[in-house]
Amino acid sequence: MKIPEFTTNEDVMFFDTDCAGVVNNIAYLRMIETCRTHLGATMGMDFQTMGSKQLFPAVVRTEIDYRIPAKLGDKITIRGKLDKLERARFWCSFIMTRHSDEKVLVTCRQSLALVQMNGDKPAKPIRLPQEWRDQWGNQDL
Amino acid sequence: MKIPEFTTNEDVMFFDTDCAGVVNNIAYLRMIETCRTHLGATMGMDFQTMGSKQLFPAVVRTEIDYRIPAKLGDKITIRGKLDKLERARFWCSFIMTRHSDEKVLVTCRQSLALVQMNGDKPAKPIRLPQEWRDQWGNQDL
Amino acid sequence: MKIPEFTTNEDVMFFDTDCAGVVNNIAYLRMIETCRTHLGATMGMDFQTMGSKQLFPAVVRTEIDYRIPAKLGDKITIRGKLDKLERARFWCSFIMTRHSDEKVLVTCRQSLALVQMNGDKPAKPIRLPQEWRDQWGNQDL
Amino acid sequence: MKIPEFTTNEDVMFFDTDCAGVVNNIAYLRMIETCRTHLGATMGMDFQTMGSKQLFPAVVRTEIDYRIPAKLGDKITIRGKLDKLERARFWCSFIMTRHSDEKVLVTCRQSLALVQMNGDKPAKPIRLPQEWRDQWGNQDL
Numbered sequence: 001m002k003i004p005e006f007t008t009n010e011d012v013m014f015f016d017t018d019c020a021g022v023v024n025n026i027a028y029l030r031m032i033e034t035c036r037t038h039l040g041a042t043m044g045m046d047f048q049t050m051g052s053k054q055l056f057p058a059v060v061r062t063e064i065d066y067r068i069p070a071k072l073g074d075k076i077t078i079r080g081k082l083d084k085l086e087r088a089r090f091w092c093s094f095i096m097t098r099h100s101d102e103k104v105l106v107t108c109r110q111s112l113a114l115v116q117m118n119g120d121k122p123a124k125p126i127r128l129p130q131e132w133r134d135q136w137g138n139q140d141l
Numbered sequence: 142m143k144i145p146e147f148t149t150n151e152d153v154m155f156f157d158t159d160c161a162g163v164v165n166n167i168a169y170l171r172m173i174e175t176c177r178t179h180l181g182a183t184m185g186m187d188f189q190t191m192g193s194k195q196l197f198p199a200v201v202r203t204e205i206d207y208r209i210p211a212k213l214g215d216k217i218t219i220r221g222k223l224d225k226l227e228r229a230r231f232w233c234s235f236i237m238t239r240h241s242d243e244k245v246l247v248t249c250r251q252s253l254a255l256v257q258m259n260g261d262k263p264a265k266p267i268r269l270p271q272e273w274r275d276q277w278g279n280q281d282l
Numbered sequence: 283m284k285i286p287e288f289t290t291n292e293d294v295m296f297f298d299t300d301c302a303g304v305v306n307n308i309a310y311l312r313m314i315e316t317c318r319t320h321l322g323a324t325m326g327m328d329f330q331t332m333g334s335k336q337l338f339p340a341v342v343r344t345e346i347d348y349r350i351p352a353k354l355g356d357k358i359t360i361r362g363k364l365d366k367l368e369r370a371r372f373w374c375s376f377i378m379t380r381h382s383d384e385k386v387l388v389t390c391r392q393s394l395a396l397v398q399m400n401g402d403k404p405a406k407p408i409r410l411p412q413e414w415r416d417q418w419g420n421q422d423l
Numbered sequence: 424m425k426i427p428e429f430t431t432n433e434d435v436m437f438f439d440t441d442c443a444g445v446v447n448n449i450a451y452l453r454m455i456e457t458c459r460t461h462l463g464a465t466m467g468m469d470f471q472t473m474g475s476k477q478l479f480p481a482v483v484r485t486e487i488d489y490r491i492p493a494k495l496g497d498k499i500t501i502r503g504k505l506d507k508l509e510r511a512r513f514w515c516s517f518i519m520t521r522h523s524d525e526k527v528l529v530t531c532r533q534s535l536a537l538v539q540m541n542g543d544k545p546a547k548p549i550r551l552p553q554e555w556r557d558q559w560g561n562q563d564l
Contacts, residue, residue: 059489117444161338167315199348203344
């Protein structure tokens with residue numbers, strides 16, 4: 001079965017930039033979260049299902065490399081895909097490119113856990129669903 | 142009884158600024174929220190009480206005037222105070238000044254309601270506590 | 283000539299919400315800034331022109347009313363339009379509605395000035411362009 | 424000479440949290456940027472020097488591990504220190520702990536380059552200052 005992937009687009013706004021004239025390092029992570037949330041929906045973690053099951057993906061680790069800075073008005077494409085399945089974590093990877101020159105601006109990997117919320121009790125991470133393994137576990141992600 | 146007021150201080154960081162070289166208009170509202178949250182605590186809405194009563198202040202309206210832009214490294218003082226009590230809303234006002242020249246950068250008024258959370262049911266605004274009126278209602282706020 | 287207007291759409295993401303379970307009051311202003319920036323481009327203030335002329339719109343005042351809170355996963359439409367022209371300021375208005383029930387969540391007005399940047403010298407507001415008045419000044423905005 | 428280090432403190436605000444009830448992963452990076460900026464000042468990169476030399480530290484890579492989620496009202500301590508000097512990059516590390524139980528919430532490493540701004544020409548990374556090597560290069564950072 002096809003490996004989950006999703007592509008989003010962003011226009012760099014004033015609030016994304018800082019007074020060094022380029023996009024602030026934190027703003028890219030907001031763009032990545034938007035892509036990752038849509039990516040998660042393709043894996044069955046749409047907003048409704050997350051809400052009804054009270055099951056949410058939580059970022060466990062982020063690795064992000066800033067290669068070329070984006071500027072105000074740049075159009076950025078964020079390509080996200082499922083990268084690896086472990087027992088209780090999965091990894092997604094993201095490549096951010098600029099429309100105008102196709103240059104890679106930022107690359108990022110994030111690992112996530114699935115966390116079961118339970119009212120006021122502490123949330124706890126659960127094993128990844130068996131169907132994820134069935135669908136995507138035998139592939140060379 | 143003394144009218145509730147609270148003063149916070151902020152150093153302008155890169156993430157507060159945008160590529161026009163000054164603090165982005167939205168960043169001031171984050172600084173104001175910090176001041177307002179501490180101000181709320183002096184009125185009895187500390188984090189513990191909010192959590193245990195599931196009673197939260199919700200911003201209903203914001204009016205903010207941007208007078209002089211702050212820059213990277215500026216030290217800003219935010220002075221917040223309770224401004225007015227209505228039946229179901231209260232108003233706070235904020236003045237943001239720059240340390241170096243004492244100039245007023247931003248003025249802001251916000252009205253807030255007290256909202257009772259109730260699990261998955263819709264939250265609903267409640268009347269302001271009688272003790273607020275007793276303490277601060279007869280004063281020229 | 284047609285009054286400038288622009289419509290944007292946003293999906294509410296985790297980073298837009300806070301632990302009260304709804305969209306944080308500040309996040310709406312980021313969505314409004316995105317709409318306003320596109321609206322400005324239709325008025326001739328596209329990113330390239332702003333950069334080459336070093337002429338930027340600066341928010342002078344914001345008035346925003348929070349009517350109904352948006353939640354995670356809500357799809358929001360932001361309709362912005364030019365509202366009024368003054369000598370050195372113009373007003374834009376914004377209406378944010380939720381797709382699912384067409385309810386008005388937030389209304390907002392912002393006044394802006396055009397600010398001429400000039401290297402390290404202080405930026406200064408300028409008169410609005412005559413062509414704006416010619417195009418949109420005689421209409422009942 | 425003493426290795427540069429700096430400690431900051433933050434109170435978790437509503438805008439730091441998301442609707443999963445805990446601090447959003449991106450918000451920690453804002454707190455880290457505040458600590459890092461103060462840390463940089465102790466290394467000679469205070470706001471005035473950065474502005475007059477037009478020399479800014481730029482984040483090249485971030486690695487961040489989310490161990491325990493912080494909640495609204497938590498008091499967080501961020502301890503940053505210089506970790507390693509390379510020819511053109513330096514690494515800082517950060518440990519975020521919660522006051523109430525001294526638990527480590529987040530650990531983070533960031534590598535940074537020094538970037539020379541030059542008006543409209545492209546910014547370019549420079550070698551780290553010799554005095555940094557003299558002061559901190561022979562130590563077991």
